[in-house]
Amino acid sequence: MTDTLTYHIVPENLAEHVFNVKISIPASQHDVIHLSLPAWMPGSYMIRDFCQNIHQLEALSPTNEKQLISQIDKQTWLVRNAASGLEIRYQVYAFDLSVRGAYLFDEYAFFNGTSTFLEVKEFTENSTVPISVQIVNNQLARNWQMCTSLKQQSVVESQGHATHYFSCDDYQELIDHPVLLGVVEKHTFEIAGTRFHLVFSGKTEADVERICNDLKPICKHHLDLFNGLPEKDYWFITLLCEAGFGGLEHRASTALMFPRFHLPMRCESDIIPEQYQQFLSLCSHELFHAxxxxxxxxxxxxxxxxxxxxxxxxxxxxxxxxxxxxxxxxxxxxxxxxxxxxxxxxxxxxxxxxxxxxxxxxxxxxxxxxxxxxxxxxxxxxxxxxxxxxxxxxxxxxxxxxxxxxxxxxxxxxxxxxxxxxxxxxxxxxxxxxxxxxxxxxxxxxxxxxxxxxxxxxxxxxxxxTMVQSIGLTLNLRSRTSVDDKGGKASKETFKHAFGASYKDQGSGVVLQTMSDGSPIVQAGAQIGDVMIAMGQWQVNSGNLQRLLDNQQTSTVEITLLRQGRIIKGTLPIQSAIYDTVYFTIQNPILFDAWIAGTVTL
Missing domain, CATH: 1.10.390.10 (Neutral Protease Domain 2)
Structure with missing residues (x-):
């Protein structure tokens, strides 16, 4: 059979976060078909159970008669009497704001094929039946735009809607192109024959032109290393948010999530602060995955x-x-x-x-x-x-x-x-x-x-x-300077005594969030979730706990904990701070610069 398997999706209800999906299955020799949805998606190695968001699944014959659907397991369904063709209809609840799922609200629609498109096993396994995708933009009045690396064939506008027609060679390709439909800011630049599209969801104060200019050398580096990318177009699709971080790779695009105010604004200097550097590194990471x-x-x-x-x-x-x-x-x-x-x-x-x-x-x-x-x-x-x-x-x-x-x-x-x-x-x-x-x-x-x-x-x-000495570096160790100390830099002001837990202010003390095995706080009998109220005779908070600990002159100090409504006393041993924080010094700048550049002797 050469008939096309057609998927049709429309953002049906923004307030209720619902997509309507139809699959038109052509007539074939298959009287029984199996429908299934992936449990996970490549690049994210966890069972996600996307099937939990599939609702109102039904199958209709060419004469519009409902066909019985039998559910085999949580993510697989069987439909009989399919030889003359079927239309499969269902809804997808889309309220997962992540790079992995589907999300629909007043500003945009975003989805991955793994969470929205049921696979028709008899047409996709060991089959060459082409796939057509129709995505309806019914929000032209809101100035929504289509952004995806799917291969677009045409666009037809009618009655205030625009239907975008795409084609795929197989189901694996279908689920490897995330789609963003909404209010966006998009810029395009070209490197070595590949067009790169940088897209941000919603309205933004970010200096997108500057971001493009900063991404250009990164893209060129990767293209030069591998002698080109086998895609004519590549999309950086970024979902801007208040707080969040993530990226997921695809064959011709990446879906990113990033805080909107961590990006540079138009009025700001050319200095690259750490938060913006993280965005550039994220883009670099996901593009390298191509x-x-x-x-x-x-x-x-x-x-x-x-x-x-x-x-x-x-x-x-x-x-x-x-x-x-x-x-x-x-x-x-x-x-x-x-x-x-x-x-x-x-x-x-x-x-x-x-x-x-x-x-x-x-x-x-x-x-x-x-x-x-x-x-x-x-x-x-x-x-x-x-x-x-x-x-x-x-x-x-x-x-x-x-x-x-x-x-x-x-x-x-x-x-x-x-x-x-x-x-x-x-x-x-x-x-x-x-x-x-x-x-x-x-x-x-x-x-x-x-x-x-x-x-x-x-x-x-x-x-x-010892290994880094050959590239001009010396490895140094020190203790922490704060609970949030990430290392990487030298510091003269470091912790004197070990504690062994991360914490934050909560109520009348600090709540213990993580603890290191064998550390003083573990030896004192504390556990994750305890609220530490006092050290000796003093109430503690995130600002004074380490100062009080470093000031101890004896071998132990009593601590007071609150655990599920109970007061618990413990004895904290006073031990020297662990030198677990690393920073490198550049002993030979010429050697290190040559290593960074990737210089080899031909």
Whole structure:
């Protein structure tokens, strides 16, 4: 059969956050069809159960007769008498303000195909039936605009509505193009034959022209590294919000969420503050994923089963390597200077040092268990797990240094990424668990297995302090300067005594939010959620707790806790503050600048 499978979606009710969806299924040899919705989406490794927002599902014959629908499980339905064709109708409740789901309100409509488009299994599995998508803009009076990387064929306006017609080769493509329909600000620029569209939802005071200019060198860096992007258009679709942060990669776009007032305004200077730098790094990270995740990917992700978890141990490559390049590209393009980049490396190392779980879980285990642990973290997770983002970044840095050392600076992570692209990404071949070892041996004649066995299959710390000396850096350690201290910078004023918990003001004291195993506060018998009222004879708050602790002259001090209405006394041991905060000093600026630039000896 060559008839088209057609999806039709319209934002039906903004106040009630409802999309109406229709699927026109052509006549076929299939008397029985199965409908299903993904349980998760690539790039976000957690069961989301998007099916919870599917309502009023019905099936109609060509003569408009209702057909019986049998539900098989939470996300799968069966319909009989389908051979003559069917029209499937349902509603999607869209009130998930995130980059993963669907959200509809007075300012815009946003959705991912994974949360809105049911798959018709008999037409999408091992089938070449083309897919047509019709998205209705019924808010022209509100000046809503269409923004998506879907391949648009035409637009038809009628009676104050505009219907946009798109085409897809298969269901995997259909669900890999998020859609933003609403009031937007959009700018376009071109780099090396690829048009980049920067879109912000709603009205904004941001200096969008400046943001475009800052993104241009980042885009060029990535395009140069991989010798182009196999897409003529790429979209940065940003949902502006009051508070929120996130990004999700797609083959020709990324969906981002970012606080609107963390972006630069038109009247402000050209200095890049930390909050705006985070936006540029986020854009850099998600664009890098267009190669490293969307095309270079594990074998299991070539055709993943979206109905259940897909376990893999390689996320340290795909998120870790990408996390190194997101900020490194800012330094290479001079958006930030070498000193700021050294601070970022120090912040990454600090996060790693403060994660006690790095001694309990390997980075490959972190990847494999992402579904049950990394994406389901609680206040105690840092004691038990390690982030494949954070440790993966450190491994990527160490791998680059190791390749340079073993090749007399002939090979680096850049050449390795290019090999991953040419050997796997461009050929749509999935990567095996030993892909890094294989490429280094076959193309660089370097046996990297000894290094990687320690880095990814053990919980041993890598000797970063000695390794970074070869790129002109010295690693330094100190204690914290505050509860919010992220590291990265030197400081003379640091904590004298250890406490071991993060906290914030609450009521008559401070509530303990996270606690480190074995720390003084744990030894004192406290637990997460306790409100610490006093230290000795003094009431505590977030401003004086550490000062009181540092002022102690004895070996212990009594603390008073409030736990579910009970007063509890504890004895806090006075111990020296832990030196878990990292900052780098640039000992050889020429060497460090050359490393940032990616210089190799040809």
């Amino acid at each position: 190669w490293n995740v969307k095309r270079i990917k594990p074998e299991i992700m070539i055709s993943p089963d979206l109905s259940s978890e897909q376990y893999m141990e390689q996320l340290w490559i795909f998120e870790g390597f990408t996390s190194l390049y997101d900020d490194l590209s800012l330094a290479r393009t001079k958006l930030i200077n070498a000193q700021r980049y050294a601070e970022i490396l120090g912040e990454n190392m600090t996060r790693m040092n403060r994660t006690q779980g790095r001694h309990k879980q390997t980075v490959t285990q972190s990847s494999f268990e992402a579904w049950s642990k990394f994406y389901k973290q609680d206040a105690g997770s840092h004691n038990h797990i390690v982030s494949y983002y954070t440790k993966g970044t450190i491994i990527a840095l160490a791998l680059d240094i190791t390749l340079r050392q073993l090749s007399n600076n002939r090979y680096s992570l850049d050449q390795l990424m290019q090999l991953l692209w040419s050997q796997y990404g461009q050929t749509n071949t999935g990567t095996a668990n030993d892909v890094i070892q294989t490429l280094c041996k076959e193309h660089f004649n370097i046996d990297i297995s000894g290094f990687l066995n320690i880095a990814i299959y053990t919980t041993m710390d890598l000797p970063i302090d």
